Amino acid sequence: MTRFLIAVAAALxxxxxxxxxxxxERQSKPATHSSNLAGTNAVFFLGGIVAVVAAVLLLPEEDDTPVSA
Structure with missing residues (x-):
């Protein structure tokens, strides 16, 4: 019986x-200071593209020849 009462209390x-x-009800306040990083999304996006292209071009390709021949 006590398990039933505990289950009912938990469900309630x-x-x-x-x-x-x-x-x-919670009132939200408007932001008084905007972020200094506003508008820099394009810079981060282009920087990411440059990093990926540089990694593809600069990383050496692996040879398929075995080390112990």
Whole structure:
């Protein structure tokens, strides 16, 4: 019987927690200072492309010849 009561209490807790959380209203404040990195996405994107191209061109290709011949 006690396991049943514990299961019922846990189920009520799981059901009531989201309802209680949705009842609370939170006010958000607008951002006063914007990020200094705004607009630099293109720089990071192009830098990533350059890094990938450099890695493909500069990394040596492996030979298929065995080391112990």
């Amino acid at each position: 807790g799981l059901v009531s927690a989201p309802m209680a959380a949705s009842a609370v």
